[in-house]
Amino acid sequence: MIRLPRLAPLLGAAALSASITAACTPQSQTAPTEKEVSSALVNNVVLPSYQKLVAATENLKEDLNKFAKDPTDANLEAARKQWKTTRKTWEITETWAYGPAETDGFDPNLDDWPVSRKELAQALDESNFSKTTFADLDTTGRGFHGIEYVLFGDGGQAVSAASMTPPQLLYLQIAGEDLEQNAKGLLAAWSGDEGFGKADVEADPSKTVSDILEGMTGCLDEVANGKLGAALEAGKDELESTFSGNTGSDVVSNLKGVRLAWKESKLQALVKAQDEEIAKALTDQLNAAIDLAKALPKRLNDKIDDPATREQIEDLQAAIMAALETTTAVSEKIG
Structure with a gap:
């Protein structure tokens, strides 16, 4: 852990707890039970958030397909905008990225970082880029950041619709589909009576x-x-x-x-x-x-x-x- 600057005035956790406990008075409020908290986490937080993620990844897949089939600057900009919109629906879920996100590999499949620039660049240089080529990529060459790398470039030469190669356009189509499927898989893993939400969290x-x-x-x-x-x-x-x-x-x-x-x-x-x-x-x-x-x-x-x-x-x-x-x-x- 990096030692951060300007933190000297902060109270330690134990001191803070002690000082606040000493200052407070007994509360008459009725607290929710742990069971109610557990149910609310699953049904009010996790499932709705992953439903939004699935909907957003579907929209991103559609925009990536549209751009790949008609590579204009307007379609490129629309895909970039949707990438950012979709990104928000994923990043808000980081607090509960445990369970299937870890054990079933959805987190790295969706959001591994940093990008393996060399591996991805080499793959995209192949004229016969295919679904097999994509599947052979490490998770650092797929997911949100692989798509980001192709859509926006690495900060060097400017990316435009005209500069996109056929392998890059095919990559975006395959990667968009893969992102959506992983989002759907994560939602499914939390859902239903046998899903992680009810069988593990609420249990x-x-x-x-x-x-x-x-x-x-x-x-x-x-x-x-x-x-x-x-x-x-x-x-x-x-x-x-x-x-x-x-x-x-x-x-x-x-x-x-x-x-x-x-x-x-x-x-x-x-x-x-x-x-x-x-x-x-x-x-x-x-x-x-x-x-x-x-x-x-x-x-x-x-x-x-x-x-x-x-x-x-x-x-x-x-x-x-x-x-x-x-x-x-x-x-x-x-x-």
Whole structure:
């Protein structure tokens, strides 16, 4: 883990929990049960989010097919726009990217990073590129970022409709179909009586509460230390979604996903019934972090070396780490 700047004023998780507990008074609110939290996570958060992902990947597949069959600049721009729209529906799910996303390989199939530029470039240089060629690619040559690499280019020579080769156009069609199928597979893995949602998550409500908090802390840590911290240390090539300049949007969606899991799973209400002050603190910290993320430059990769932008990123890191410490305190309190 990268040691972040400007974090000295933050309270440690244990100290924060102790100070808030001492300050609060008993609450008369009726808390949702762990079973209700478990059910809400599956039915109010996870399944609707994956349904939106499936719908968005279907739209992206259609736009990629349209562009491949009629490679105009207008169709290229439409495909790029839909890629960014679809990207949001995936990035918001990072907090609950456990279970089938890990065990069945959907996460790397959809979102492996960084792109294996050399492998992908070599494959696309083959005149006989086919579905077999695509299937032989590592996950770092497929998914969101493989499509992004072909649609937007790697930041070198400008990409236009006229510059697209037949292998690249075929790749986009195959990759769009593959992305959609993985999104559908992930939704199916969570659905139904035998799916992960009911058979695993709802079947073990007490574990669900811990899993939500673990997912929140994991996502907050990844954004602060991985997506942002690594880029501050090593430069813009470490920024995920750098080809499209979409890093800032990714970060906003990640943080919105943390807030969605916190609120819509009823975990916030569960914690509030025990300690209203700590629940409010975490909600306020998540809102503050999202506001700071929204204020980042649109193309963060073009501004990463600007001192003012770096200060913005450091402020955002500090806000995220404050939310992470409070999440840890919540976990210690109710765990």
